[in-house]
Amino acid sequence: MADWYTTFANSGFGTTLTKQLGLPRPAVLRRYEPGQPLLPGPVVVGSAGKGRLRDAVTAVLRDAGVTVQSPATADGATDGERLGAVVLDATGLAGPGDLASAHDFLAPAIKRLRPSGRVLVLADPPSDADSPAQAAARQAVDGLVRSIAKELRGGATANAVFVPEGAEASLAGPLRFFLSGRSAYVDGQLLTLSPADVPTGEDDDRPLAGKVAVVTGAARGIGASIARVLARDGAHVVAVDIPAAGESLAAVANEIGGTAFQLDITAPDAASRLIEHLRERHGGVDVVVHNAGITRDKLLVNMDAARWNSVMAVNLQAQLDITQALLDDADVLKPDARIVCVSSQSGIAGNRGQTNYAASKAGVIGMVRAWAPEFAARNATINAVAPGFIVTEMTAKMPVGTREIGSRINSLQQGGLPVDVAETIAWLSQPGSAGVNGQTVRVCGQSMLGA
Amino acid sequence: MASNSKPATRKAAIVGGNRIPFARSNSTYAQASNQDMLTATLDGLVARFGLQGAEVGEVVAGAVLKHARDFNLTRESVLGSKLAPSTPAYDVQQACGTGLEAAILVANKIALGQIESGIAGGVDTTSDAPLAVGDDLRRVLISLNNATSLQDRLKALARIRPGMIAPEIPRNSEPRTGLAMGEHAQLTAHEWEIGREEQDELTVRSHQNMAAAYEQGFFDDLVTPFLGLSRDQNLRPDSSLEKLAKLKPVFGRALPEGAEATMTAGNSTPLTDGASAVLLASDEWAAERGLPVLAHLVDAQTAAVDYVHGGEGLLMAPVYAVPRMLARNGLSLQDFDFYEIHEAFASTVLATMKAWEDPAYCKEKLGLDAPLGSIDRAKLNVHGSSLAAGHPFAATGGRIVASLAKTLHRAGPGKRGLISICAAGGQGVVAVLES
Amino acid sequence: MATTVLDQPPNMAALFAKAALTARGRGGDLPDTRLARTGVTVDGGNLAGYARVCGFPLTGALPATYPHVLTFGLQMALMSDRAFPLALPGLVHVRNGIDVVRPIGAAESLDLEVWAERFATHPSGATVDLCASVTSGGEEVWRGRSTYLARGAKAPAGAPESDVTVDVGTLERSVATWRIADDAGRRYAKVSGDVNPIHLSGLTAKAFGFKRAIAHGMWVKARVLGALANRLPESSTIDVGFRKPLFLPSTVTLATAQAGGGWDAAVRNATSGTEHLVGTIRPR
Structure with missing residues (x-):
């Protein structure tokens, strides 16, 4: 699934035209498919x-x-x-x-x-x-x-x-x-990298076989893609999203052979309910992907408290609370657990109209860095992934100009796909990523923003 | 009559349930068929319990209002779902008791060891209700279909008269009495002197209980949104006695002269579309899959009354069913931690409880030495019932079984709950659940 | 007394026409004639249609009112004959009694006999009873008595007082509400052969002095029995009085109560309470 311009620029006529006009010529990227050799x-x-x-x-x-x-x-x-x-x-x-x-x-x-x-x-x-x-x-x-x-x-x-x-x-x-x-x-x-006990003999095709992975915000977009990739890599995915998104959440769970768990992660008892569910149904959890996030854009001077608070609650506080609860619980978080938090390019570069969102996403970066030593002590890791311009249902609704500029101002001259974010998260979730801890990996095609 | 002793069997576990939010008739689900709704409900259950491609022992469900084309509704829904296509299924129908009866049937097969797991469900739509052509036209059309020659066909067609064209719309009325269920309930309410205010009070409590349950996330693992609807459409969190008091009575045609009509659109359930499903299993099956056991279905009972010529109220059959089940299990009416009495009408719940408290009635009609006594209202329909959720006939049983099982599970082991559901045709289906 | 045995069921429409054309100038005493048919078998299709229209379950036995349909043609033939003293148009069915000696199998070969008796004085005219007897293998299995009132007619001198009252207990509890459509008369006419114009349409009813079409009394009686199907004694006496006409369409209620080992019943208008039918059903 490439964007229209990439498809056009790689078509016969498009190749000729973009060359003559000196327009950017985004390439069709080599993306992973199961069974593919490591390198061509x-x-x-x-x-x-x-x-x-x-x-x-x-x-x-x-x-x-x-x-x-x-x-x-x-x-x-x-x-x-x-x-x-x-x-x-x-x-x-x-x-x-x-x-x-x-x-x-x-x-x-x-x-x-x-x-x-x-x-x-x-x-x-x-x-x-x-x-x-x-x-x-x-x-x-x-x-x-x-x-x-x-x-x-x-x-x-x-x-x-x-x-x-x-x-x-x-x-x-x-x-x-x-x-x-x-x-x-x-x-x-x-x-x-950091020093770590790295297990060997990993199954490269199904590196997450036997693992239980929670993905929040899994009903659509990047979250659904994360769920798919983790399941493809062998994990049993507990797909979490707010109850109102339950219909598409169930569809995602059914598609990947996972389970749907409807939960508002900002509810006061969200962490305890999630932990209870994981203990009762799966005996614990290996991978937690904090993906759920919302935007409530407004220029700071026009922003009301509700917009500020709701974005903070979902994008940052819930990640903190659930992670802390998992650490506090005696046994639900497996010893070599992987936590991956979704941050954003906005959290690195800032974005007009997104003071709340950018603050929450920058906070995520600080959070994983601060928590890394504690996770390392239990041979676990916590990392963040900061997506750049990713083509989703949400960006499809942006004005054409904004969208086209947003997707071209990077070295790969195109927007990324949800699967690109998902692949990075799946990699950080692998046992073999034990030596990557407290890091924030940008998935942005080397965006010019915040670089 | 029910038997007085039970053979040694295992008890079926209730693992969990799923339903779609209930929609008001001709609203959000107006374009959805019974099969659409039941399939979506099964898929939600599959997603909740990771049953993709799984073959469960049997799927049993039904609808009260069914199109002729839906003769194999449940099996067709299974084929359209994510369950294994090799999962057998069959339809049942016991009016508003359908959903609970389906659960009893599945539980009994599990108890007997004939199956290890099963799904019980129900669905109904009054938006996509089957219209029938009148008898005369139907007969002409059948003979037209059977005709082999052109001449015979023309002959059959010639028998069609304009007057035959008007369709027959299914009525929400008892075939033998011609009275709407609400009219019957109003007669019973009058007989038991159930006042308007107590009906409205019960209604407000149902709405408040259900709204609170939604707020607390109680339904998060019981309901999966459908067609953009994520909560029961009939639910009015701001319901109040003042608002209900303004409503005009809608039943009472059959009341004796001078009697007060007390039943309104507020304290009666509206026509609703929806579906529900419950996953039952043996304890071993659940354990193998890491699935929880919320409660066990301990026992069940049905009863029926002669509401046509026998002078009993149409919806009073559960009143008879419960003491028979209690006697068999050595229980009293007070031995329960939770009661789920289906709110077909607020007055039905109140008349049911009043009858159990009435010494003369319990002696003469139920043949009991002493009245069953009263129940603690604080334990009644604690997460709301049909007045708030709505009542898609066959889907109500599954809603109640799953909600009560979860309620019992949360209360801890050894808790007991009673389900009482009245049904058209003067029937009642009741059951005991235990955590 | 002479008995005439007919080979064919009489043609009802023709009989009504003949009765209407020869209505004038009748009088005198009841004819001493009996009309009969032998070896009559029930047409299954007609029986099914009758059961459907009247709300009877379709079984291997005849509904209690069905033999009336079998004998009705003979009644008509008797009454439309010039020798019959009362003009058929304008006759009102006011009472009907049935004795079910034993249930009749749908496949039985039946002998039918019909006669008139009891020319009697009524406060508003005169009544006559049309009686029918159904035998099977020489044994009487069913008896019927239809009392008709001719307003303004005079019974012969010395005639007895007519008896058209049927007494029932208080019937307070209505157990069913029936919405009766305006085609009820036509539907029943089709299965019973009673094509009396007063039942068929508003227009034809007006021609005979009724403001609207009225339901067949025997259909209302049949519906009462249909509502009580499976709760009736095997062998019974069913006696009903037809009170006020039931205009079509109407909404009526059925009230029943157990009495004397059988039932009392009444059919009344749902809003005004006007009584259309009262009846008793007793074991024999």
Whole structure:
């Protein structure tokens, strides 16, 4: 399901016309389908600096059935096959001088990148640097990756993962995610891993098999998509939404073989009822996705208390209350639980007319960061996902001009789909994402807003 | 007569229920058929309990007003639902007792070990009611259909007269007495001296109880919205004695001269569209699927009265059914924590309770040494009943069973509830539930 | 006394026409004639139609009032004959008594006999009884007596007082309300053969001095029995008096009460309370 312009720009006539007029030519993104190989072509792995991760990366990729080429082969361009991904291990940079080799490696490799290819740079976090020179080199990766992301065309993306000392074991899951079609609309992002006990031997097709997942706001839009993807990945989904949305909620639950649980998450006893339900019916919960959210837009000067309070209650307070209740309960939250909170680009960049919404969504980012250590202590994680412009029923109702501009001002020149958000959430929900904690991952196609 | 002892069997568990909000006649569900509503209700139940593709032992449901094409209504609804197509189903009809009777039938099969699980339900619409052609036209049309030659067909067609064309609309009246149910109830109200004010009081309480239950989220796991309706359309949270007092009586044609008509559109249930379903199972079946057991259906009883020539009120049969069931179970009327007396009319509930309190009546009509006595009003219809929710005939039983089971479950183990439902044709269906 | 056996059921419409044309100039005593038919069997289709129109369940036995339909043609033939002293148009059915000796099977072969008796004096004219007897295999199974009033007519000198009163107890409780449509007369005419114009339409009723069409008394009686079906004694005497005409359409009520091992019944107008029929049903 691509938007009309992307479809048009990729049609025979549309291709000709958009080329001649110099219009943006959004690509049809490579999105994940069950059974799909991790990458459509070989990957070339290079390094700048000492590169302590290269062997591990190579092993993960070979495990996933990907052909791994060395830079020499890539440079030689022996077989001419275009690359599915370019991975640069930039750990062990001593100073800015080491970045020259990054340039040497990346330039020829990216030239050979396929449409919807992936560029992934692995580096040490700048905050752990021993010297200003080292910090400068590490921080430089930030600007480098964000700029590559803006230069890439044809649906290709560039992202960076900071891997602190001791967090090497956390890399496999994020590595697979960023190279796969699951991260189609995640672009220009920098993710920092943390050390964790990461289980091995995960079923890549059904990584959530046997898990019970709660998704709030699951009746429609992004929430329904999250429910579908979690169910596809093997989870039993308890689909939650307000009672008034029960009809479509039941339809979603029936479609994915989950169960519908009608609940107003802002009710005083919402948390206890949810916990009671999870205990009685499922013996506990592995994944909670706080997706439910509302907008009540008005310029701040015109906004009444009701608009402010209702948005805060649903978008932030309910997430806090339910999460706290889950933590306080003795056993309903499984030890290696995953909480994923839906934030928003508005919470990062702000948005005119959305002071209440943006405040609530920014609050979510602060919340997951603050809670991360407590979750880490129980080998659990809590993260946020901040969607950019996502094409939904809601955006379909926006004025054409606003909608078209909103969907084009990003590096992928198109709006994302609910499934893009859902894939990111499903990835954060996996056991293999144990080393991603307290993070906010933007799913925005590298939006120019708040970047 | 009922037997005096029961064979050793297991008790069927009530796992939960689902219904669509009840809509006023010719309103939100005007375009929905019985099959549409029952299918949506089954699908809501499937979603609530994760029964997608599951084969339950049997689905039993019915409708009071049914089109000829709906001869296999329940099975057709099952085929259109998310249940496994291999789930058997059959229709039942016992007027307003249909829903509860369906639950009893399913529970009995579970009790006997013939099935492990089952769904009982009911549906009715007065918006999409079947219109029948008159007898004369019907006979011509049947012979037209049977005719084999053109000549025979023309002959049959020639028998049609303009006067035959007017359709017959089903009436909400008793075939043998020609009186609307409300007229019968008004006669009973008069006989038992049930006043206007006490009827209105009961009505207000029903609305208030149900409105409060909705506010508290009590119906969140009992109701699934349908066609944009998320609450019972008849519910008036702002109902008050003052407002009800302004309504004019709508029944009373059959009253003796000078008798006061006391029944209004407020203290009588309106025509309503809707559907309900209840999931029953053996304890083992529920446990295997991690499903709760809200309550067990302990026992049930039906009774009927001669309201035509016997001088008994049309809706008084539950009054007879309850003492028989109590005797068999060694219970008194006061041994219950909750009472669900179907509010066909406010006066019906009041007359039922008055009859149980009346020593002469209990002795002469019910053959009891002592009256059954009074019940604590605070335990009556605690989450509202038909006056507030409306009453799509066959759907009421399922609504009550699911609501009472949940009420008992929340009150804790060992709680007991009584269901009493009156039905057209002078019938009554009653049951005991226990958590 | 002479008995004439007819081979065919009489043609009712023709009899009504003949009776109307020969209404004038009648008088004298009752004829000594008896009309009879033998080996009569019931037409299943007609029986079903009759049961439907009168509200009887369709069973293997004849409704108590059905033999009246079988013998009615003979009554008509007797009354339309010039020898009959009273003019048929204007005769009013005021009382009907039936003795069900035993239930009659629908497949039985029946012998019918009809005669007139009891020319009697009535305060507003004279009455005559048309009697019918139905036998099966030589055993009498059913008897009927229809009393007709001719307003302004005179019974012969020395005639007895007519007896048209049927007494019932107080009947306060109405058990049913019937909305009687304006085609009730035509529907009953079709299944009973009683095509008397006063029942068929407003226009034809006016021609005979009624403001509107009136329901057949025997149909009202049949409906009362239909309402009590399965609650009647096997063998019974059913006696009804027809009071005021039941104009079509009307809404009426049925009141019943158990009495003497059987029933008392009354049919009254639902609003005015005007009594149309009172009757008793007693075991024999």
